[in-house]
Amino acid sequence: MRNEETSELKKIVWLASYPKSGNTWFRAFLTALLNDGDLDINQMKTDGIFSSRFIFDNSTDLDSTYLYDEEVKNMLPEVFCDMAQWYQKKNLFIKIHDAYTLNTENNPIVPTEPTRCAVYFIRNPLDVVASFANHNNGTLDEAIEIMNKPKGTLAKQKGNFNVNNQFRQLMLSWSGHVESWTNNLPFPVLVLRYEDMLADGLATFTKAVEFMGIEVQPGQVEKAIIASNFEKLKEKEKEKGFGEKNVKSESFFRKGKSGGWKEELNAEQIQSIITHHKTVMEKYGYPTIVDGES
Numbered sequence: 001m002r003n004e005e006t007s008e009l010k011k012i013v014w015l016a017s018y019p020k021s022g023n024t025w026f027r028a029f030l031t032a033l034l035n036d037g038d039l040d041i042n043q044m045k046t047d048g049i050f051s052s053r054f055i056f057d058n059s060t061d062l063d064s065t066y067l068y069d070e071e072v073k074n075m076l077p078e079v080f081c082d083m084a085q086w087y088q089k090k091n092l093f094i095k096i097h098d099a100y101t102l103n104t105e106n107n108p109i110v111p112t113e114p115t116r117c118a119v120y121f122i123r124n125p126l127d128v129v130a131s132f133a134n135h136n137n138g139t140l141d142e143a144i145e146i147m148n149k150p151k152g153t154l155a156k157q158k159g160n161f162n163v164n165n166q167f168r169q170l171m172l173s174w175s176g177h178v179e180s181w182t183n184n185l186p187f188p189v190l191v192l193r194y195e196d197m198l199a200d201g202l203a204t205f206t207k208a209v210e211f212m213g214i215e216v217q218p219g220q221v222e223k224a225i226i227a228s229n230f231e232k233l234k235e236k237e238k239e240k241g242f243g244e245k246n247v248k249s250e251s252f253f254r255k256g257k258s259g260g261w262k263e264e265l266n267a268e269q270i271q272s273i274i275t276h277h278k279t280v281m282e283k284y285g286y287p288t289i290v291d292g293e294s
Contacts, residue, residue, distance in 0.1 A: 012092045014110065014118035014154050015046065018147075018177045020099055020131035021123035022194040022292045025228065029205060029289050030093060032227035033220060039227045047087075050076070050096035050110070051166040059083060069168050073103040078252035084114030091116075091212070099172040100180040112186045120181045122181055123194035124286045125174045125273050126261035144269055148172040148276040174273075175280040193284060195258045 015030075017023040030037065031045040048055050056064050056072065059079040064072055082093060096110070103109050125147060133143035150173050171177050181193060190211045195206045206221050261270065270290055272280065278288045 009081070009114045010116045011084050011087075011090060012080060012094055012114045013116055015093055015095045015121070016100075016118050017097065017121035018123075018125075018128065018171060018174055018243075020135055022121040022192070022197055023095055023097075025197070025230065026119070026121060026192075026205075026208070026229040027093070027095065029224050033209070033214070033216065033224035037223045037227045043234050043237070046093040046095060047083075047089075048094060049166065050080075050094055050098055051169050053165050053167060055079065055083065056167070064167070070104045072167055073109050073170075074105050074107075076103075076109055077107060077238075081111050081114050091214070097169045097171060099170055099177045100185065101170060101172070115187045117188040117212065118185070119212065120127060120179065120189055120191045121194060122178060122191055122284055124258060124261070125277050125281065126265060126270060126286070127172065127194075127258055129269070129273065130264040140269055144272055148272065149173055150176060164171050173221065173276065175277045178280050178284075191284075198258055244277075 015023055015027060016058045027046050028039060028041060031041075031043075053064050056062075056076065056079055059082050060075065080094070092114075098109060100108065100110055128147065129140055129143050132147070133140050136143065136146075151170070153161050172180060182189060188211070190208060192204060192208055202222060202225065205225055209216055209221060265273075267290075274288050274290070281288050
């Protein structure tokens with residue numbers, strides 16, 4: 001393949017995160033940005049999720065329910081190479097919760113060839129806990145167990161809504177997930193902190209738009225930020241529902257704040273998260289000393 005053809009195929013922008021870290025909020029913003037401020041949360045202007053059975057089956061003409069997880073992971077890189085080649089779009093924005101890992105053929109499950117870049121969303125793991133528990137319709141301790149597990153997997157967990165239409169997502173621990181997406185990848189990665197999205201939305205979202213190479217008009221980013229305000233997302237979910245919500249949980253959009261862990265977690269739960277993830281938390285500016293104890 002000629003170099004110019006290879007360059008044209010580099011159209012995938014991965015929207016990567018551990019669950020409940022701002023990925024869906026950003027996709028809502030991106031939808032409003034690409035749709036002149038209009039936003040239907042059930043019609044996102046992004047291009048699916050990496051773990052989608054539909055994308056895989058449509059590309060391969062196979063029924064993936066007959067395949068082992070290992071077989072799927074070995075085939076996924078080619079699936080997304082094909083997607084980049086055949087979709088007549090300048091950009092493909094693909095959500096992914098899987099950690100950046102190798103398959104059994106020793107190849108990255110995320111293919112480099114069609115990848116332009118990745119935006120990685122990170123959130124204080126202490127705040128992730130309660131939101132993740134709500135999403136899974138589980139307990140705080142169950143969420144902490146998943147987040148601390150070195151080879152944590154999102155599938156067949158209590159209340160998981162996507163076993164039938166998505167593949168098992170290998171996420172590693174929270175720290176393992178972060179490190180897998182931020183350490184020496186073969187394509188550019190921009191890390192966005194959820195807390196910065198809250199505190200300085202204009203600067204943070206503008207930085208992401210520029211990184212992804214999206215051309216915008218003056219005021220376009222501000223308009224999209226207003227349209228995707230968290231309270232508006234909650235209102236839209238209340239009015240029309242949200243297809244990505246776990247059917248057993250009360251809502252998808254919960255609080256959208258930072259620091260809620262101080263009221264929601266007990267001392268033992270806080271210490272468990274800090275003990276397992278202290279190094280990565282400190283790297284990204286999250287507190288690891290609570291009430292004078294590290």
